[in-house]
Amino acid sequence: MITTVVWGTGNAGRAAIRAVAAHPALDLTAVLVHNPDKVGRDAGRLAGQGRDLGVAATSDVDAVLAAGPAAVVYAASGDIRPDEALADIVRALKVGAVVVTPALYALYDHRSAPPELREPVLAAIAEGGGSLFVSGIDPGWGNDVLPLMLSGLGTTVDVIRCQEIFDYSTYDQPDSVRWLVGMGQPMDYSPPMVAPTVPTMVWGGQIRMMARALGVELDEVRETVDRRPLEATVTTSSMGDFEAGTQGALRFEVQGIVDGAPRIVIEHVTRIHPSCAPDWPCPPDGGAGAHRVIIEGAPRIEVSVEATDEGGNRSAGGNATAVGRLVGAIDWLVDAEPGLYDALDVPLRPGVGKLTTSERLTT
Template sequence: MISTIVWGTGNIGRAAIRAVDAHPGLELTAVLVHGPEMVGRDAGELGGLERTLGVVATDDAAAVLGARPRAVVYAASGNTRSAGALADVCAALRAGAVVVTEPIHPLYDSRDDRHEVRAPIREAIAAGGGSLFVASADPDWASGVLPLLLGGLGTTVDVIRCQEIVDYSGYSEPGSVRRLVGMGEPLDYLPPLLAPRMPTTVWGGQVRMLARALGVELDEIRETVSRRPLEVTVETDAMGKFEAGGQGALRFEVQGIVGGQPRIVIEHVNRIDPTCAPDWPNLPEDAASAYRIVVEGDSRLETTVRSVVGRGDPAAGGARAAVGRLVDAIVWLVGKDPGLYDALDVPLRPAARVADPVTA
């Protein structure tokens, strides 16, 4: 069994606790939290399970890493604390752990040497012998591996479009949904996510990775952004009221330009209310999020994967879609040399577990 800790208990962390507990090759040995109100609570409770796991949450990162866990699922938010997330990940790498995570956006393409974040990561790997796999929260299979597999079914590829559609109304992360993304805020408020070149900072690595896999050179990366106001005030169970006139829907694209045309496109369509911007791409029925891949070439190939709202956790569908890939990568990474890996390195693996109908 591979000793594994989960660091963070937000939407991703809760799903990670469940995934690690269910995996036959992993043993959940610790849960690290940042909020003092979480300390002392059982991991089963924090993960939304209907049983205790006998693992009590702690905020003592030094003690947990000092026990030399073999793997770390780093699920703490990096959107609003990028420096803190980087420091945490480096500490885990220095402890010799395999680390799987998603918030270090510049490392979605592990071969991209242009960002300064690589230097401390490389130093930590060299010092401790750990490994790092950073996967997009889109999740990465929806904007990386699966589009390439679909593209391989045709003779030629002209355009690859990777589309994420999300209903935020069930999320419980107001810091991200309201301030980072701008839901409910006046349209003259510029959310940090939409600052010039920020979408490229976050998703440009995915575009570059796809271009690398396809063997094409990018002319540049462009961005497009559209926003729509709420026509009525809406009330959510998780985050309260969102007033009419505030941002209700957001749509943006990060476009890889080849030969002057958008050829590799990552598109996001996000809403706080499903009735806002009805003319934009919408979710399939009963889905909390969906991932649609369209490949245009000698033929058109399209597939949609929908995440249904999870039991007891409104955001669990989308979170599990990202977490399963991270957790399942641990066994493969443990058998490899220390280093920095991305979605083209880490293979998609068959399911490693069968759901328990009582606890899944």
């Protein structure tokens, strides 16, 4: 069994605990938390499983890493604390752990990552002998391996478009929703998530990876942004009121330009309520969220993925599939050479051992 730590118990961390506990090759040995109110609570309860897993949460990072875990799922947010997230991950790599995480956007495609991010990671891997695999929470597979797999099914490919269509009203992350994305802010507010060059920093790596896999040269990477105000005040169960006239919807694209035209596109369409920007793309069934890949070509191929978790929540479902990709890579990474890996290196894995009625899968 591969001794595995889950670091963080938020939206991604809850899914990570469930995924590790269910994985036949992994042994959940520790859960790290920052909130003192969570210290001592059982991991199963924190993950919403309604049962104990026999692992009490702790905030003692030194003790957990000193035990020499084979793997760490770093599920703490890097959105508003990228330097701290990098420092935490470097610590884990230095003890020789395989680390999987969605927290370091610029390392989705590590070949294009800035030296100040890449070099400390490579130094830690050289020192400790661990490995790092970064994949997106939006989810990463929807912006790399899935579109690439679908592109191989067609005769010709004109455009690859990857969409995340999401209703934030059920997303329990007010700092990200209000301040990073700008929902509920005045229309003259500049959301950091779509400040010039930020979308390219976050999603440009996946554009470059797809271009590399397809064997094409990019002219450049461009960004487009559009925002819409709420026409009426809406109230959410987890984050309160969002006032009329404030931002209610955000749409942006990161475009890989080939021969002067957008040919590889990652598009995000996000709302705080479905009534805002109804003319923008919506989930096929009208639900709260979907991930869609569209291959324009011969033939035209369109695939939508609608995942639910935690009682039918699509936000939780998207997190769970993203985390599943990461956790499912751990045993492959443990057997591989130490190094810095991306989505083109790490294969999609079948769910070996998961088709079972064991209580390990109870959520």
